[in-house]
Amino acid sequence: MTSKEYSLNSSGTSAIDNSLKAPVLVYMLSGLKWLIFASVLGYLASWKSHNQEFLNSWEFLTTGRVQAVYTASFVYGFGCNLAFATGIWLTSRLSGVAIRYNLVLIIAAVFWNVALTIGVVGIFMGDLQVFEYLELPSYVGFPLLVSSLVVSVWGLICIKERTQPDLYVSQWFLVAAFLSFPWIQIVAQVMLVVNPVPGVVQALVANWFAGNLVWLWFGGIAVAGLYYLIPKELGTALQGYSLAKFAFLIMVFAGTWSGVARLVGGPYPAWILTAGIGASILMLIFFSITAINFLGTLWQNCSKVFDNGGVLLFAGFASLALLVSGVGVALLSLRGVAEVSQFTILLEAHRFLILYGVFSMTMFALIYHMLPKILGRDWPMDFLVNSHFWIAFVGIVLVVVPLTVGGWKQGSAMLDASIPISEIVQTTSYFMVARSMAWIFLTLSHLALILNVFLILKPDCDSFIEELTRTDPEPGEGVES
Amino acid sequence: MKTFAALIAIVFFGISISWFCLLVRGANFLNSTELEPSLTVSGDDVVITGGEGLAAQGKQVYRELGCVMCHTQQVRRPGYGGDLDRDWGSRQSVPRDYVLQEQVMMGGKRIGPDLSNVGARHDAAWFFAHLNNPGSRSDATTMPSYSFLFSEREVSGTSAANALDLQGNETPADGFEVVPSDRAVALVAYLQSLNLDYDLPESKRVK
Numbered sequence: 001m002t003s004k005e006y007s008l009n010s011s012g013t014s015a016i017d018n019s020l021k022a023p024v025l026v027y028m029l030s031g032l033k034w035l036i037f038a039s040v041l042g043y044l045a046s047w048k049s050h051n052q053e054f055l056n057s058w059e060f061l062t063t064g065r066v067q068a069v070y071t072a073s074f075v076y077g078f079g080c081n082l083a084f085a086t087g088i089w090l091t092s093r094l095s096g097v098a099i100r101y102n103l104v105l106i107i108a109a110v111f112w113n114v115a116l117t118i119g120v121v122g123i124f125m126g127d128l129q130v131f132e133y134l135e136l137p138s139y140v141g142f143p144l145l146v147s148s149l150v151v152s153v154w155g156l157i158c159i160k161e162r163t164q165p166d167l168y169v170s171q172w173f174l175v176a177a178f179l180s181f182p183w184i185q186i187v188a189q190v191m192l193v194v195n196p197v198p199g200v201v202q203a204l205v206a207n208w209f210a211g212n213l214v215w216l217w218f219g220g221i222a223v224a225g226l227y228y229l230i231p232k233e234l235g236t237a238l239q240g241y242s243l244a245k246f247a248f249l250i251m252v253f254a255g256t257w258s259g260v261a262r263l264v265g266g267p268y269p270a271w272i273l274t275a276g277i278g279a280s281i282l283m284l285i286f287f288s289i290t291a292i293n294f295l296g297t298l299w300q301n302c303s304k305v306f307d308n309g310g311v312l313l314f315a316g317f318a319s320l321a322l323l324v325s326g327v328g329v330a331l332l333s334l335r336g337v338a339e340v341s342q343f344t345i346l347l348e349a350h351r352f353l354i355l356y357g358v359f360s361m362t363m364f365a366l367i368y369h370m371l372p373k374i375l376g377r378d379w380p381m382d383f384l385v386n387s388h389f390w391i392a393f394v395g396i397v398l399v400v401v402p403l404t405v406g407g408w409k410q411g412s413a414m415l416d417a418s419i420p421i422s423e424i425v426q427t428t429s430y431f432m433v434a435r436s437m438a439w440i441f442l443t444l445s446h447l448a449l450i451l452n453v454f455l456i457l458k459p460d461c462d463s464f465i466e467e468l469t470r471t472d473p474e475p476g477e478g479v480e481s
Numbered sequence: 482m483k484t485f486a487a488l489i490a491i492v493f494f495g496i497s498i499s500w501f502c503l504l505v506r507g508a509n510f511l512n513s514t515e516l517e518p519s520l521t522v523s524g525d526d527v528v529i530t531g532g533e534g535l536a537a538q539g540k541q542v543y544r545e546l547g548c549v550m551c552h553t554q555q556v557r558r559p560g561y562g563g564d565l566d567r568d569w570g571s572r573q574s575v576p577r578d579y580v581l582q583e584q585v586m587m588g589g590k591r592i593g594p595d596l597s598n599v600g601a602r603h604d605a606a607w608f609f610a611h612l613n614n615p616g617s618r619s620d621a622t623t624m625p626s627y628s629f630l631f632s633e634r635e636v637s638g639t640s641a642a643n644a645l646d647l648q649g650n651e652t653p654a655d656g657f658e659v660v661p662s663d664r665a666v667a668l669v670a671y672l673q674s675l676n677l678d679y680d681l682p683e684s685k686r687v688k
Contacts, residue, residue, distance in 0.1 A: 058629070126546070128547055129544075199579035253498070265557045275502070335561075
């Protein structure tokens with residue numbers, strides 16, 4: 001368990017990268033397609049939250065459904081596809097194993113995306129479910145589970161067959177992510193669909209699922225990515241690397257409990273809520289250690305981060321967002337704070353910071369890092385990488401800051417019964433206007449990424465099309481001039 | 482290979498413990514006989530239902546429209562949050578209130594008010610008018626209109642009992658009326674059924 005993640009031999013990696021090309025590209029491009037869709041829906045959902053007349057004549061575009069489609073397409077479309085793509089790449093790369101049976105992974109990708117498309121159409125038709133991150137219709141739960149199971153089993157086998165005996169910290173988090181995702185999907189399927197638990201236990205299951213989805217699955221993949229990227233890009237060992245094992249243990253033993261802290265004050269047994277709060281506070285150890293590892297290392301190489309830009313900017317922002325959202329996890333779980341923040345848009349700001357600021361920014365860093373390695377060429381429009389970062393930065397700030405301030409105002413006003421609810425609704429909606437502006441920035445930043453991805457893939461596409469359209473008068477004879 | 486097996490075991494163990502303690506134990510606790518849905522409280526018989534008939538159909542409309550994205554159905558305890566002060570209920574919600582519900586609509590965001598007791602606050606006519614055009618019944622609201630649940634039709638004979646009483650520029654042309662669809666009727670039946678007007682040993686009404 002030493003920090004030699006960056007010392008894989010180069011002859012080995014190129015064979016690995018070749019074997020990875022097809023499945024990683026399929027997952028990544030599917031994810032980016034969903035990202036565009038989610039950007040449009042995110043903008044629409046945000047706009048509808050302060051302008052209720054906007055596109056409201058059709059039932060399928062009613063506010064509740066648009067919001068559910070946005071969440072489902074962002075989390076399961078963009079988030080999961082990118083987590084699969086980068087998870088596969090990191091696993092294979094770190095284990096030093098070329099990928100085998102990659103057709104299985106591609107079939108799983110098709111299966112996942114077809115099921116998700118059916119699910120999204122289902123939400124538009126009114127088949128949505130009622131819990132956050134579980135909005136998709138129950139009939140797509142099983143196909144999604146099978147696909148993620150295939151990727152997870154493949155990932156775990158790949159780690160088991162690694163060429164070097166040591167396991168890197170990145171691999172620990174990958175194991176946690178690969179093992180937890182199908183597991184929590186099975187729990188959600190069995191306890192909410194196959195044999196539904198009664199009453200408020202459903203909310204317990206859903207919040208347990210959401211907490212684990214956010215921390216073990218998306219968090220696991222993101223942290224694995226950061227443990228890989230930062231030393232690799234800086235060419236230096238991480239600060240306090242030996243502490244990382246404690247971070248991992250906290251994540252596995254406390255992170256899995258933290259989701260239910262959101263239910264504070266609700267009709268649930270008090271000991272469950274207290275356990276959730278305790279776990280959320282324990283998570284501070286995880287966030288402190290990752291801050292020492294990532295931010296400590298980046299701080300010492302500060303000039304490099306800003307000179308090189310690109311991947312390091314994304315990774316640096318994600319590390320900072322991880323620390324800030326971590327402080328948020330502990331603070332928002334406290335009963336006194338939750339009395340104000342519960343049920344407000346402040347919680348949305350917090351989840352956005354985790355899912356976008358930490359997870360998505362790490363995914364972008366990984367895309368910018370891995371695609372040139374897989375394809376063997378540099379980014380055609382290098383300057384767009386930094387533009388992407390700064391535009392996204394503005395977008396994230398425009399979501400998180402107004403929603404945090406607005407959420408706190410909303411929650412404080414709710415406590416004062418002399419302020420009528422209509423006034424609170426009105427004030428809160430002003431803060432949501434900022435979020436709508438933010439989606440314009442975020443969409444622009446996504447377009448910068450996609451333009452670059454399109455251009456870097458173009459030579460491959462061109463040669464592929466050439467191959468398809470080549471007219472060979474006598475097959476098997478001669479080479480085209 | 483030992484480390485890999487140990488790693489798998491740690492993660493497996495970690496998730497299992499939290500699953501078992503929080504969900505399995507939690508479910509057992511909440512399923513216990515303590516939460517019988519029919520009981521006698523200070524001489525009165527209380528029977529909690531999971532929503533039946535038209536209200537059950539209306540609950541599905543509530544789910545289909547994603548109402549849960551902006552409305553919760555849980556009243557917090559006295560002294561914690563301003564729920565009771567806002568007259569969102571006369572007592573806090575407790576697990577027993579939900580024990581027979583096949584699908585709970587707890588919700589996680591309060592863009593609009595809590596609806597646990599909304600049935601006690603308004604009558605059917607108000608709900609119909611509000612769903613058709615929220616602005617007509619609430620001062621400032623960001624709730625969208627659900628006018629697609631209503632239709633305008635020619636009056637045949639006498640006007641329908643549940644035709645909307647519309648004012649101003651919303652008034653339909655002479656000889657026409659705006660009536661709720663079956664789904665709107667079901668939805669309103671569900672909203673009217675939301676009313677925690679009974680005492681439980683673990684939660685007595687304070688107002």
